[in-house]
Amino acid sequence: MMNTQPSLCSVDGVTDAIASIPRGEDCCVTTHRNADGDAMGSALAVWHVLRGRGVNARVILPTPVPSNLAWLPGANSAEVFDATVHNSYLESVPNAVVVDLNTAARFAPVSDLLIRSSCYRIVVDHHVEPEMFAQCIHVNVESPATCAILVDVLKSLLPDGFSKEIAQCLYTGIYTDTGGFRFPRTNGSLFRAVGELVDAGADPVLTHEQLYNQTPRSRLVLLGKALASMQFYHQGATAVMALSQSDLTSHGATSEDLDGFVHHTLSIAGVDAGILIADLGQNVKISFRSKGQMYVRDIAASYGGGGHVYAAGARVEGLPLDDVVASVIERVGLYRDSARSMRSTP
């Protein structure tokens, strides 16, 4: 009899939990809204493994597959949540594997149904502060990607090793979440795992080509606007880019097109915190990045957001763009002042 109380699991515990899903049973695999490479790679890798074990798995996403990830093996089988199609399935599905997130809000509206139901839920993730909504929760915040955790979790379920499809999915998640192997925690054991995936058929050239060399012109024009908007504060240590709603709409851009823009701020000498603020109409999206001096997650949390310590975000409703920009500059300044006074306290 499986434990029905929420609990934290080891890598072996997750492997056992996935292995315990009976052949022929239904299992929903899902991930966060606005899936990124790690989310899609994780969900599809788990889906391939479950299908290989005879489990009747389906990937059900809260929002559509991003266009730059539609080439991933299995992505064309992923379903986008539709209440008329999925409500009864999600209320009764006996098993679920949730990847690359650990709060219910991140996968609404799928979470609304899955968490209320009596299904056996497994979470694999690398974000801080998990909500305890699953019977088996494995969170490793030291891991650079959920796909990196899944290399260890899934390996022992694959006696013949990683298939080319699974290797490609896992490689893509690791490649994207490490920014192409350049973010912190890109260590030797990660490269050994990646070596295994490439040996199994993951294609580094194809991955980069599909992810980064298919940019629509509109995105580059928008990036130009974002770069031109950049302003510097706090003796040049804070860089802020701001995009108005008309900047976005005049180029037919979506919030997906903004992915990665904020990283350009950190390439500037002397900048240790970079911020992109974009007016999406229904809300203003704030993305924070830090080179390691500032815990930007704390600032994102002050706006009701979250994320990682050095990469976080928030959405603000009911305030015009300029007010959000002014507020963010002020809060970052206050954070710097309090960090400085803590350092100077004997």
Ligand SMILES: [Mn+2]
């Ligand atoms: Mn991730």
